[in-house]
Amino acid sequence: MSEAMIEIASEAAMLAFGRTLGRLLERGDLVALSGDLGAGKTVLARGMLAGLGFDGEVTSPSYALVHPYDAPDVRLPVSHVDLYRLGDPAALVELGLGEARSYGALIVEWPERAGAAFVADALHVRIERDGPSARRLTVAVPRSWEGRWPRR
Numbered sequence: 231m232s233e234a235m236i237e238i239a240s241e242a243a244m245l246a247f248g249r250t251l252g253r254l255l256e257r258g259d260l261v262a263l264s265g266d267l268g269a270g271k272t273v274l275a276r277g278m279l280a281g282l283g284f285d286g287e288v289t290s291p292s293y294a295l296v297h298p299y300d301a302p303d304v305r306l307p308v309s310h311v312d313l314y315r316l317g318d319p320a321a322l323v324e325l326g327l328g329e330a331r332s333y334g335a336l337i338v339e340w341p342e343r344a345g346a347a348f349v350a351d352a353l354h355v356r357i358e359r360d361g362p363s364a365r366r367l368t369v370a371v372p373r374s375w376e377g378r379w380p381r382r
């Protein structure tokens with residue numbers, strides 16, 4: 231596990247970084263997106279889905295908690311998850327994320343709602359505001375990403 235810091239200057243730069251991650255995504259990946267309300271987690275997820283080939287509108291799965299995307303819309307099945315409204319971590323099993331991860335990837339907003347162990351092997355992106363449109367990303371890069379992590 232290593233850590234990377236990335237300065238993002240604008241929403242467009244956040245989308246571009248998301249597209250880069252989306253292109254690198256593989257089966258079994260868990261990408262956890264942390265940050266305050268309005269930090270930019272859904273914007274980053276939108277960029278990732280674009281990088282996976284999705285060209286429709288990406289809305290926050292706030293009420294359903296899980297929004298699955300499948301072929302042919304994306305090159306890899308991916309579930310966009312928002313755990314903000316997850317009441318009890320025990321309710322997590324009902325979301326079927328383990329199965330979804332076994333054949334695709336997960337992008338999860340508010341992962342802390344699932345408990346600390348949930349992010350153990352995640353690519354964990356923490357987003358902090360650094361002005362109206364600037365953001366600082368602190369990324370925990372797990373071993374499974376070490377050969378893939380975009381060098382820049």
Ligand SMILES: Nc1ncnc2c1ncn2[C@@H]1O[C@H](COP(=O)(O)OP(=O)(O)OP(=O)(O)O)[C@@H](O)[C@H]1O
Pocket residue numbers: 238239240241242244265266267268269270271272273274290339362363364365
């Ligand atoms: N650099 C940036 N990256 C991402 N979003 C930005 C940036 N600059 C400004 N924004 C704005 O910040 C907001 C981010 O909203 P977004 O829905 O992505 O937040 P979120 O972290 O998913 O919040 P929530 O916890 O409610 O799900 C949007 O209104 C977006 O236009």
Ligand SMILES: [Mg+2]
Pocket residue numbers: 271272273290312339
């Ligand atoms: Mg969101």
